[in-house]
Every structure is written in C-alpha cells, then in structure tokens.
Amino acid sequence: MHLKSLCSILILFLIMSSCNEIKPLDVTVYETSESGNKLTQINEFSELDNASIIKLDPETTYQTITGFGGAFTETSAYLLNQMSKENRALILNAYFSEDGAQYSLTRTHMNSCDFSLNNYSYAPVADDVNLEHFSVQEDKEDLIPMILDAMAVSKDGFRIIASPWTASPWMKDNNHWVGGKLLPKYYDTWALFFSKYVNAYKKEGIDIWGFTVENEPLGNGNNWDSMHYTAEEMTQFVQHHLGPKLEADGKGDLVILGYDQNREELKEWVDSMYKDEASSKYFDGTAIHWYESTYDYFPDALQYAHQKAPNKYLIQTEACVDAEVPVWNNDPWYWKKEATDWGYDWREEEKKYLHPKYAPANRYARDIIGCLNNWVDGWVDWNMVLDTKGGPNWAKNWCIAPVIVDPQKDQIYFTPLYYIMAHFSKFIRPGAKVIAANKTDNDLMVAAAKNPDNSISVIVFNENKTSKSFELHLGKESKRMTISAQAIQTIVIN
16 A cells, blocks of 8 residues: 555544544533532532533423513512612612623512502502503502613513402402402403503503413412412403403513412413313413422423423412521521421421421522423512511511612622522523433432523532532533532533
C-alpha cells in the first residue's frame, strides 16, 4: 500500500476516534443551599466517588411552559406601600426585573380574599343585575399600582390570572361573604362581572390573560371568602354562561381554567369539565393547588388530568406554607423539618400522614420539580410579600411568603423560598419545552427544559444530608459536578 494511502487511512481513523470522544460540557451552575448559597454561581466542584449519571434527551419533549411566579394580593400591595420608595422598588425588581427572578406568570384576586384588609366587592349594590355600579376603585390605592409598577420593571412582561373568592353576598343563597352558592338567577350577572372586570383593568392599563372560575370551589371550612360549586355546577356555568358571555363580548381569547383546588379531587373535576366536546369547549385548562399534602405532589392525578385533556393547560395556581407565622432572618429554619401546615393539627386522623413536619425549602423544590415531571406547565406561588406576623389578613389565616417585611423598621428578609422560586422562574422561560432527563440516582430529583433561545436549564435537587456527585451528559458532551447537601441547583447549558 502506498504511503499516501496509509496517511489517508490514519487521518480518517483519527477523525473518527475524535468524533467518539466525550467532550467537556460548557455549563453555568447556580446553587441555593442550607449551607448558605443563594443563587450562588459555582465554578469549582469537589471530587467525590460514585458519581451518578444524568442524561439529557432534548429530542424527547413534553409540555410547553406557561410560566412561574406569584400572586398580587391587596395585602402584599398594601405592605409595599408602607415601605420606603427604595425598598419597594428593590422588592419589585427582585421579583420582576431581568436581574431578579423574572416572574412570568402571576395571579390576583377579583373582589376581596383572605389576604385583603377587609371584605369588598366591585358590585356592592344589591340586585344591580346589569352591574351599572361596577367599580374597581377599591384596588386603585394598592393593588393596581403594584401591578403597574411590576409591569414597568419587567422586560418580557408577565401573564395575569384573575380569580374570584366569592361573588357579592347579594348574589348568593346565604347572603354572606363566606360559603354559600351562587344563585342560578344571577349566573348571567356573574358572567357579566368577569367581562366588566377585564374592561375595568384594561382601562387602568392592565391586560388580564385569563381566569380561574372560582378559588377553592370545595370551600375552605367556612373560614374566609368563598363560594361553593360542584364539578357539574361549575361546568354548567362555564358552558352556558361564562364562556358564551366572554365570546359574545369579543373576549373569547381569554383563558378559562376550571377547578382551582387540591389535586386529590382532580379526577372528578376533569371528568366533568372534559366529559364531551360541548362541556370542554370553553375550558382552556385546569388549575390546581398543593394543600392536600405537605410532601405528595400526586403524580397519578396529574398524569390523569393530562391524559384527559392533553392539549389543555395544567397550572398550579396557588401554594404557600400555611398556618405558620414567618420566621424572621433565619435561613436554617427554612431548611429544617420544623414547619407544619393546616393538616398537621386539623386533618382527619386517617389522612394526617399526608401532613408531617417538613422543611419549607424542600417542599417548594420537591413540588415544582414533581409538577414539571408530570405535565404541569405553570407554577404560581401565593403572596409575594407578607409581614412578620404572616399577614395582614382579616381572617387571621397566617402564612409565609418568599419575601417578609417589617414596615415599621423598613426592613426586608428574602427567605430561601425566594431563591428557590428564582431557580425556576429566571431560567425556565415561557415557551420552553420540558425535555427528558434520565438519572441513575433515585435520591436526586431532576427536571430539564429547553428554552426558546435554545439554552437548556437543568434543575437538580438534593434533599440528602450529604453532598452528591453526578455526571451530566448531553449528546457527546459531559460535565462532572457536585451538589451540596440540602441544595438545589440550576445548570444552564448555552
């Protein structure tokens, strides 16, 4: 064989060999941990034995992401107005700016809710069936300015879901803010209420993206603003009143989400909503909450809801650590299994196992990743800002928020929950596709998504008390790295 031929074969062999080599994966890693990291960029990793494998498959895609964020409540807006201008701006920037968490999906309440300063309605005049006295004046002091200021600092903007806790008492069978049902004779008036709300907020410069039909239609133990529906009643209201009214008023593009309560009862509701073509027509998706359990994210229920309506939204619209007064300026507490919730004391004996003491930081990370891996396309936290007592709240329904403030001292505490939310909201953007992420270590939770700009964000959560090593593989590239004990990481691959 000629020397020239031998050289050609050798060069070809070297090229083929180089193609099969594993190349280093270029990543940027951010970590929040019990040890003190707060979205801290990690550049060096400890070498640990027995590294597991996380293998990404961008060709296998699942749901399209709608967004992540929190809720505008009168309580949060009121507290922001008690802060100095500098600290008010600091909080809004932390949530909405490009340098902050970049919230992209939000929620607010129509009429009052438990996190209002008192009970109020936009339609206070009894038997005003045409809502001639409809007014959002109550929102103009606190709530609307907060939304407008958030819009001003948000580069990409955000979607707003509006939810009623109750209709005006005069529209209900018990004539009360709490409990009761909407009287059938006011179904058309209540549908008109939604349409007028959109117009009123539009006039203030705020576009509403969609609605949930009713916050917690199964009730809340008659503790604060509420109005009850069965699954069939809500479906009938949407099919014959709300959907047709919005369509007739040229608002057919507004999103309507049904249900809006805990996941354990999800099957009954999606069976009713998506029973047939007629019942499904005006429902664009399903809204869910996490309060049924402290740790169980109900994957079977989420899978069932997706299979029942694979082309509809499945959005987590509310979550918080409830029945707890916030712990001030004490990060370690949020990583320890000290917190309880409503079910720890009040749940039926046979279901108390669903509500153990559990670390708030772990709860957020576990639930969001669990949701992403089971077809949920949006995840919305509850109040963005609360005070050191977990309010103000007219119903004394104390909760924790990612940001706690002391208005009297003009002080802010960004809890670890803020940083955990930012791990998702900042790096997984609307329009991203959840992709397959296969792992060999069952003690790690992993989710991944490919963004519209083609970057890939991988979320890894280590709930264990020891750090762990893993190799991240994407095609023929890989990177060996370590995650701290009790930590969440976002790994960005550009």
